[in-house]
Amino acid sequence: MELLGRVEFTRPGTGRELAHLVARRQDLDPSCSVRAAWVAQRRRDEVMGVLTAAPPVGWIGSIKSLGLEHRSWVAQQVVEMEALSVAPEAGGCRLGHRLIETAVAHYASLGYQLMLGTFTTSTMFLVPYYQRAGFTVLGPGEGIAMFDPLGMILHRPSAPHVIQMWKPLQPDITVMDTHMPDGAPIRLLTGVLVPPADVPEAIRRDDGSLTLKGGRGSRTFDARTAAMMQRMYRTPVTEDEVQAGMAEALQYGMEPIIAAKLRKTSGRSLPDILGASRRAGATVGR
Incomplete structure (x- = not known):
């Protein structure tokens, strides 16, 4: 047929x-x-x-x-x-x-x-x-x-x-x-890409601090850190900016887009912010 x-x-x-x-x-x-x-x-x-x-x-x-x-x-x-x-x-x-x-x-x-x-x-x-x-x-x-x-x-x-x-x-x-x-x-x-159902609940306090509640418990960030996180998520990044820091993001086991936003918001590299990567150290040790 x-x-x-x-x-x-x-x-x-x-x-x-x-x-x-x-x-x-x-x-x-x-x-x-x-x-x-x-x-x-x-x-x-x-x-x-x-x-x-x-x-x-x-x-x-x-x-x-x-x-x-x-x-x-x-x-x-x-x-x-x-x-x-x-x-x-x-x-x-x-x-x-x-x-x-x-x-x-x-x-x-x-x-x-x-x-x-x-x-x-x-x-x-x-x-x-x-x-x-x-x-x-x-x-x-x-x-x-x-x-x-x-x-x-x-x-x-x-x-x-x-x-x-x-x-x-x-x-x-x-x-x-x-x-x-x-x-x-x-x-x-x-509206196509919807955040997963297990995304932590975000609670803003009057003092500017932020508490994230999820299945693994809760964590509170002070007002300065919370403000930086808010700026980070609102900061747009291009695909070129993500690609430029791809290798660095993978060393830290970090989502490439989040890593690009963090670098752009802070104006610093991931090693400057987070210290030496354990993965990088393990690679060198081999």
Whole structure:
């Protein structure tokens, strides 16, 4: 059976092969534990439609300014519809849209915030199709930018012939028109990356001190330290600034973005602030 590629596959025939693998419940090559696939069948072994989705680990892994924990956190909130194919004889039955709705409900129930997808300029007829499915379809070559609560902008670039799209899975996602530090305009998605539920509760005191309460107890910082922490989290950093101190941050086991903010706020290096790194000493000792 020939399938119509709603999202283009890497080579002809991949859609048909993938559909039958899923229909027979064979294991796909998992990039993560939350890869999922749905198949619509009219009769046994007669596949009418297939959709596969997983977090975009290739893109997330390419963001070198993120530490491993940070990448894992992003991968728990953004998913990509990798492939959607519907048999020609199933056209007009909303089968593709129903597969999308099923996938959206599944990932929304897991707490995911955003679904991404791509197709190419050779299939521009898909623009209204995906718009009717609730996606915001961007222009050819237009990238997607997401605000990170740690103060970074995570940018997903696009090739000139590629069309990206996104669909909110939760109600709190908004779009904000703003500018990059160099003045370039940017349309920013906010509310996509939500802080983990186990983030410590912050309590400000009248004397300016700050108490953080979490699962491991509580810790109080004096007013001077609390003010510096507040300035640090409000200080924006660029990807170049994060990259410049990447090796130093890894020596201290610190999230690269936090390390960049700390350096920029204080005007000092991590060794000046924290003293010699134990990891660095262990390396030298070998």
